[in-house]
Amino acid sequence: MTDTLAPVKARKLLIDGEPVDAASGRTYQTINPATETPICDVAEAGVEDVDRAVQAAHRAFHDGPWSRMRAADRQRILWKLGDLILEHADELGRLETMDNGKTIVESAKIDAPMAANCFHYYSGWTTKLAGETRPFNPAFFTYTLREPLGVVGAIIPWNMSMVMLGWKCAPALAAGNTVVLKPAELTPLTALRIGELALEAGLPPGVLNVIPGPGAVAGEALVRHPLVAKISFTGSTVVGQHIMRESAATLKKLTLELGGKSPNIVFADADLAAAVKGAASGIFYGKGEVCSAGSRLLVQSDIHDAFVEKLVDRANKLVPGDPMNPKTRLGALVSEKQMNTVLGYIATGKKEGARLVAGGERQPVDGKGFFVQATVLDDVRNDMKVAQEEIFGPVLSVIRFDDVEDAIAKANDIAYGLAAGVWTNDVKKAHTVAGRLQAGTVWVNTYNFYDVVMPFGGYKGSGFGRDLGAEAMDEYTQVKSVWINVE
Numbered sequence: 187m188t189d190t191l192a193p194v195k196a197r198k199l200l201i202d203g204e205p206v207d208a209a210s211g212r213t214y215q216t217i218n219p220a221t222e223t224p225i226c227d228v229a230e231a232g233v234e235d236v237d238r239a240v241q242a243a244h245r246a247f248h249d250g251p252w253s254r255m256r257a258a259d260r261q262r263i264l265w266k267l268g269d270l271i272l273e274h275a276d277e278l279g280r281l282e283t284m285d286n287g288k289t290i291v292e293s294a295k296i297d298a299p300m301a302a303n304c305f306h307y308y309s310g311w312t313t314k315l316a317g318e319t320r321p322f323n324p325a326f327f328t329y330t331l332r333e334p335l336g337v338v339g340a341i342i343p344w345n346m347s348m349v350m351l352g353w354k355c356a357p358a359l360a361a362g363n364t365v366v367l368k369p370a371e372l373t374p375l376t377a378l379r380i381g382e383l384a385l386e387a388g389l390p391p392g393v394l395n396v397i398p399g400p401g402a403v404a405g406e407a408l409v410r411h412p413l414v415a416k417i418s419f420t421g422s423t424v425v426g427q428h429i430m431r432e433s434a435a436t437l438k439k440l441t442l443e444l445g446g447k448s449p450n451i452v453f454a455d456a457d458l459a460a461a462v463k464g465a466a467s468g469i470f471y472g473k474g475e476v477c478s479a480g481s482r483l484l485v486q487s488d489i490h491d492a493f494v495e496k497l498v499d500r501a502n503k504l505v506p507g508d509p510m511n512p513k514t515r516l517g518a519l520v521s522e523k524q525m526n527t528v529l530g531y532i533a534t535g536k537k538e539g540a541r542l543v544a545g546g547e548r549q550p551v552d553g554k555g556f557f558v559q560a561t562v563l564d565d566v567r568n569d570m571k572v573a574q575e576e577i578f579g580p581v582l583s584v585i586r587f588d589d590v591e592d593a594i595a596k597a598n599d600i601a602y603g604l605a606a607g608v609w610t611n612d613v614k615k616a617h618t619v620a621g622r623l624q625a626g627t628v629w630v631n632t633y634n635f636y637d638v639v640m641p642f643g644g645y646k647g648s649g650f651g652r653d654l655g656a657e658a659m660d661e662y663t664q665v666k667s668v669w670i671n672v673e
């Protein structure tokens with residue numbers, strides 16, 4: 187196993203443009219889940235540090251140049267940050283792979299460019315935000331202004347640190363807000379490095395502060411802080427619900443993206459070779475630690491047996507390997523805890539009557555690491571735990587359906603509504619089913635495609651608000667109506 191490169195230096199919090207120790211002096215070790223060895227010490231933010239970061243962001247918003255800067259200057263800085271992320275994609279990729287266990291291909295070739303793309307795209311929005319004149323009475327000149335909110339608290343998960351940072355910080359900053367970013371305690375390294383790159387790009391001190399620390403302490407303090415205008419969160423439903431309750435006291439605006447249990451529906455008339463590939467990558471990409479993973483595979487009964495046979499063949503070929511090796515396609519789960527959760531779900535599925543047809547075990551690489559085999563559970567009923575709960579690992583639950591109505595009913599019979607896939611060669615069926623699925627994103631004859639121009643977010647229990655696209659700019663701005671008496 188490649189145990190990384192040069193040693194990674196200890197990391198401090200990034201507050202007001204400076205690397206600083208936690209006020210308590212506390213640090214923790216971040217662990218490489220593929221080797222089970224510590225990567226480096228990281229300063230651990232507590233309540234006092236959150237306050238320092240929020241005060242810095244508040245000063246930067248009210249007294250600093252960012253929100254009042256010429257839009258074209260903000261644009262240049264955000265574009266430059268996108269360039270710097272691309273220039274450092276290999277370094278950032280290695281950091282992310284060490285911290286998270288995902289493959290180097292995913293972190294250096296997909297996540298880092300996707301984060302860069304967010305800064306490039308939203309830099310363009312700085313000069314496109316506009317209000318409107320609304321002429322309705324000659325006695326008044328009336329118009330609207332789109333204004334930033336103030337301090338945005340961004341709380342992101344461990345599965346896609348760079349991508350989530352880009353999704354949240356780029357539109358928030360483009361709109362003129364300042365940000366306090368709390369990355370997940372498990373994966374703080376790329377967020378801290380991108381914070382440094384932001385300063386190099388010319389972002390004024392205090393505009394982007396990065397404070398890793400435990401969610402229950404640092405995250406909680408950010409949510410409760412009266413100077414924070416908005417929380418943009420991606421993570422579990424339970425924490426999302428908690429954040430919603432806690433932010434009521436200070437009436438914060440919220441964007442909540444809360445995961446899913448997305449149906450990937452294969453009709454008998456689909457291109458089956460493409461659908462097998464899409465079903466496998468839909469769940470095994472990112473080791474299944476992906477909010478939009480196609481974790482419920484709905485297969486039409488007529489083709490079920492043949493389809494599952496091909497799928498199992500594919501799953502068996504996808505073996506865990508050294509995440510630093512560019513040929514590896516299945517990395518390590520993020521932590522021992524997450525691995526045990528996933529293995530626990532596999533055991534539950536078997537107990538509930540599902541049939542294990544591929545994988546199912548921990549499979550260390552060179553004797554180490556939190557790796558789990560690509561796993562397929564067949565004969566799953568939609569009311570089983572493994573069909574209803576987010577497992578967040580490389581585990582696919584296969585469910586049969588009979589016809590279009592049955593497929594739609596089963597697909598929608600779930601608390602979540604983040605994404606869905608449809609595989610069919612019948613264009614009418616594709617449109618009908620896409621229209622009736624309760625999901626924020628529907629992919630037809632493809633899966634897990636993203637672009638910064640296309641909004642992303644949930645229906646039902648998957649949360650509300652939208653990341654990406656023009657829609658994200660609405661999440662980070664507010665509208666002011668101005669009336670000028672001209673009589």
Ligand code: NDP
Binds near residue numbers: 370401402445
């Ligand atoms: P969490 O929802 O706990 O973590 C997401 C973020 O929220 C992290 O930065 C976390 O901090 C922070 N957080 C935790 N508690 C609080 C709190 N009380 N107030 C404010 N912020 C808080 O997810 P987990 O890491 O615990 O993962 C558990 C499950 O959640 C997974 O198995 C998966 O099913 C789901 N999940 C879904 C994701 C998605 O993309 N929708 C992403 C990640 C997980 P910290 O981690 O530092 O404690």
